Amino acid sequence: MCNQLILGDNLEIMKTLPSESIDLIYIDPPFFSNRNYAVIWGDKGEIRSFKDIWSGGIETYINWLYERVEEIHRLLKPTGSFYLHCDWHANAYIRVHILDKIFGEKNFRNEIIWIYDTAGRTKKNFNRKHDNIFWYSKNSKKWTFNGNVKGVGIERKASNHMRLGEDKNGRKFYEKTDKNTGKVYRWYLDKFKIRNDCWKDIKAMNSEPADIIFLNALNRGAKERIGYPTQKPEALLERIILVSSDENDTVADFFVGGGTTIIVAERLNRNWIGVDSSVAAIKVTENRLYKEKNLFQRPFSVKIHKYDFDNLNNMNAFEFEHFAIEQFGGIPNKKQRSDLGIDGIKIIDNEKFYIQVKQSKKIGRNVVDNFKSAIDRKKSKNGFILAWSFGRGAISEIARLKREDNYNIQLIEIKTFIPISKKPKIDVNIENQGNTFKFDAAKTESEIGIEFFSWDFDFKDDFKPDILLDKTGFAEKKFKKGKYKVACKCVDLDGLDNIEIIDINVNS
Numbered sequence: 001m002c003n004q005l006i007l008g009d010n011l012e013i014m015k016t017l018p019s020e021s022i023d024l025i026y027i028d029p030p031f032f033s034n035r036n037y038a039v040i041w042g043d044k045g046e047i048r049s050f051k052d053i054w055s056g057g058i059e060t061y062i063n064w065l066y067e068r069v070e071e072i073h074r075l076l077k078p079t080g081s082f083y084l085h086c087d088w089h090a091n092a093y094i095r096v097h098i099l100d101k102i103f104g105e106k107n108f109r110n111e112i113i114w115i116y117d118t119a120g121r122t123k124k125n126f127n128r129k130h131d132n133i134f135w136y137s138k139n140s141k142k143w144t145f146n147g148n149v150k151g152v153g154i155e156r157k158a159s160n161h162m163r164l165g166e167d168k169n170g171r172k173f174y175e176k177t178d179k180n181t182g183k184v185y186r187w188y189l190d191k192f193k194i195r196n197d198c199w200k201d202i203k204a205m206n207s208e209p210a211d212i213i214f215l216n217a218l219n220r221g222a223k224e225r226i227g228y229p230t231q232k233p234e235a236l237l238e239r240i241i242l243v244s245s246d247e248n249d250t251v252a253d254f255f256v257g258g259g260t261t262i263i264v265a266e267r268l269n270r271n272w273i274g275v276d277s278s279v280a281a282i283k284v285t286e287n288r289l290y291k292e293k294n295l296f297q298r299p300f301s302v303k304i305h306k307y308d309f310d311n312l313n314n315m316n317a318f319e320f321e322h323f324a325i326e327q328f329g330g331i332p333n334k335k336q337r338s339d340l341g342i343d344g345i346k347i348i349d350n351e352k353f354y355i356q357v358k359q360s361k362k363i364g365r366n367v368v369d370n371f372k373s374a375i376d377r378k379k380s381k382n383g384f385i386l387a388w389s390f391g392r393g394a395i396s397e398i399a400r401l402k403r404e405d406n407y408n409i410q411l412i413e414i415k416t417f418i419p420i421s422k423k424p425k426i427d428v429n430i431e432n433q434g435n436t437f438k439f440d441a442a443k444t445e446s447e448i449g450i451e452f453f454s455w456d457f458d459f460k461d462d463f464k465p466d467i468l469l470d471k472t473g474f475a476e477k478k479f480k481k482g483k484y485k486v487a488c489k490c491v492d493l494d495g496l497d498n499i500e501i502i503d504i505n506v507n508s
Contacts, residue, residue: 002250002271002272002273003266003271003272003273003298003299003300003301004273004274004300004301004302004303005256005262005274005275005282005285005286005300005301005302005303006273006274006275006282006303007275007276007277007278007279007282007302007303007304007305007495008275008277008303008305009277010068010254010255010275010276010277011067011068011071013254013275014068014071014072014075014254014275015071017075017273018075019074019075020074020075020076020077020078020080021075021077021250022075022076022077022080022250022251022252022273023076023077023079023080023081023144023244023245023246023249023250023251024080024081024082024083024144024240024241024244024245024249024250024251024252024270025072025075025076025080025081025082025083025251025252025253025254026082026083026084026085026237026240026241026251026252026253026261027068027072027083027084027085027253027254027255028085028230028232028253028255028257029065029068029084029085029086029255030053030255031086031087031089031090032058032061032086032089032090032093033087033089058090058093061090062090062093062094062097062098065094065098066097066098066101066102068254069082069084069098069099069102070102072254073102073103073138075252076138077138078138078139078142079137079138079139079142079143079144080137080138080143080144081109081135081136081137081138081143081144081244081245082103082135082136082137082138083112083133083134083135083240083244084099084133084134084136085131085132085133085232086131086132086133086134087128087131087132088128088132091132091134094134095108095111095134099134099136103136103137103138104140106140107136107137107138107139107140108134108135108136109135109136109137109143110134110135110211111132111133111134111135111211112132112133112134112135112211112212112213113130113131113132113133113211113212113213114130114131114132114133114213114215114236115129115130115212115213115214115215116129116130116131116214116215116216116217117129117216117217133240135244143244144244144245144246144249145243145244146242146243146244146246147243165186173186213236213239215233215235215236216233217233218231218232218233224260226258226259226284226288226468226469228257228258228284230257230258231257231258231260232258232260233260234260234263234264237260237261237264237265238264238268241261241264241265241268241270242268245270247268247269247270248269248270248271249270249271250270250271250272250273251265251270251271251272251273252272252273252274252275253272253273253274253275254274254275254276255275255276256274256275256276256278256281256282256285257276257281258281258284258285259274259281259284259285259288259289261274262274262285262288262289263285263288263289263292266289266292266297267292279304279451279491279493279494279495280451280452280469280491282302282304282495283302283451283452283491283495283497284452284468284469286302287454287463287465287468287489288468290462290463290464290465291464291465291468293462293464302495304494304495304496305419305494305495306419306420306421306494306495306496307418307419307420307421307496308420308421308422308423308496309420309421309422310422310423311423312414312418312420313359313388315359317359320357320359321333321343321344321357321359324357324386324414324418325343325344325346325355325357325386327417327418328346328355328384328386328412328417329346329417330344330345330346330353330355330384331344331345331346331347332344340374340377341356341370341371341373341374342354342355342356342374342375342378343355343356343357344357346384351382352378352380352382353382353383353384353408354374354375354378354380354382354383354384355383355384355385355386356371356374356383356384356385356386357385357386357387358385358386358387358388359387359388360387360388361387361388361389362389362390362391363385363387363389363390363391363394363411364391364393364394365391365393365394365396365397367385367387367394368385368393368394368397368398368401368409369397371383371385371409372401372407372409375409381405381406381407381408381409382408382409383408383409383410384409384410384411384412385409385410385411385412386412386414387411387412387413387414388413388414388415389413390411390413394411395411398410398411421447421448421494421496422447422496423492423496423497423498424444424445424446424450424490424491424492424496424497424498425444425445425446425498426441426444426488426490426498426499426500427441427443427444427445427500428440428441428444428488428500428502429441429443430502430504432504435478435479435480435481435506436476436477436478436479437476437477437478437479437486437504438474438475438476439455439474439475439476439477439486439488439502440473440474441453441473441474441475441488441490441500442472442473442474444473444490446490446492446493447492448492448493448494449492449493450473450490450491450492450493451491451492451493451495452469452470452471452490452491453467453470453471453472453473453475453488453489453490453491454467454468454469454470454488454489454491455467455470455475455477455486455487455488455489456486456487456488456489457477457479457484457486458484458485458486459484459485459486459487459501460485463487463489463499465489473490475488479504479506480506481506481507482505482506483503483504483505483506484503484504484505484506485501485502485503485504486501486502486504487499487500487501487502488500488502
């Protein structure tokens with residue numbers, strides 16, 4: 001069940017997961033600010049999932065979130081913890097009408113305040129410079145809390161867009177420039193001594209697991225930045241995961257967004273589950289995992305709405321049998337050999353139906369004859385043959401067996417229960433002037449359209465993107481002298497991807 005990214009509606013997916021199976025759940029759902037806030041990646045799945053949650057105002061929003069928190073409560077282990085990230089727009093409603101009702105007031109552990117530095121000021125109100133994170137445990141007697149674990153303390157670091165200066169009169173100040181507007185903001189230290197004393201107190205509190213965290217928000221130049229507007233700092237999730245889970249515990253995030261929870265969980269040796277309705281969210285997170293990949297990384301799976309025919313057709317035969325039978329709702333054989341023509345079973349109304357899988361097209365009568373012999377040995381007349389397609393001989397024999405001997409063998413084309421599509425056909429053109437290369441993948445073909453591109457300018461054995469999210473299909477890179485492999489990966493609107501690897505030789 002663990003270490004998987006799943007594309008789809010989080011409520012429906014949560015309903016399929018086993019009760020009391022997750023140790024820690026963190027979610028950062030859309031804030032109740034405005035109806036466009038939730039649509040960040042902008043793909044169809046995200047728009048479809050969030051289009052109605054503000055239609056009836058706060059009541060609709062609370063009902064929408066309530067259903068999901070109910071499932072979260074069911075999924076948590078008895079010693080599990082739940083963190084919900086929100087802001088001032090609906091924090092009071094969320095706590096009173098959702099969290100206290102579902103988890104109970106006695107299971108409220110903390111309201112964590114995350115204070116951050118951002119540019120800008122208001123003229124009529126105090127500046128809003130914090131978010132709220134509610135922490136609830138599954139029960140009031142026992143929960144995981146690692147208060148002394150190394151790495152929990154987060155000290156305030158000077159913002160990389162703030163500088164300490166001194167004017168002509170010798171007065172010291174902090175100054176920073178808003179990158180969006182160009183406006184310069186200045187704070188004189190002698191005028192705001194109380195403010196500076198407060199920062200010292202906050203820094204001291206962040207050396208232990210206090211419920212106030214001062215941590216800079218990610219500015220545009222931050223190394224972690226991936227282009228996701230509401231991306232949270234990895235250090236914030238590190239604090240939560242280290243405190244409220246142990247190694248090999250399972251961590252889940254049902255609003256994956258930019259993938260920060262999943263990346264941190266993997267780095268801290270936790271099992272994880274990530275769900276999102278956005279193709280971009282799932283595939284960007286997948287690429288981030290590849291970028292982090294090392295020799296000790298455990299395997300993970302990515303579940304999307306559609307599957308590429310070529311990938312399935314070229315899959316190892318035994319793996320394909322398992323995959324097809326599970327997708328069909330059956331139980332595959334554990335043994336790879338000596339199955340005597342039976343690959344799995346499906347129970348229907350307490351009766352066994354035997355299954356055979358063929359990774360072929362236009363299956364002939366001989367397959368039907370062999371399968372009949374196999375189920376005869378089981379003293380059964382019920383079964384399914386799963387294949388890409390069937391020839392006239394097989395179809396005719398199935399009809400005869402049913403008419404003359406009352407056999408119930410059904411021929412099932414795989415495309416009827418596994419949604420099949422074609423991955424995009426990638427096409428990269430190259431131009432260079434000396435050691436500067438321009439790459440153009442804009443002519444890449446897709447039946448449904450391209451979601452985004454990623455680029456790895458020094459491809460080895462694994463794809464580790466230097467450019468994680470590129471909506472244009474154009475990239476430019478200056479290389480040093482040497483030979484390189486450049487990899488371009490494109491992702492379509494269904495989440496299917498393809499990769500092209502280009503060899504280049506830089507002589508100058």
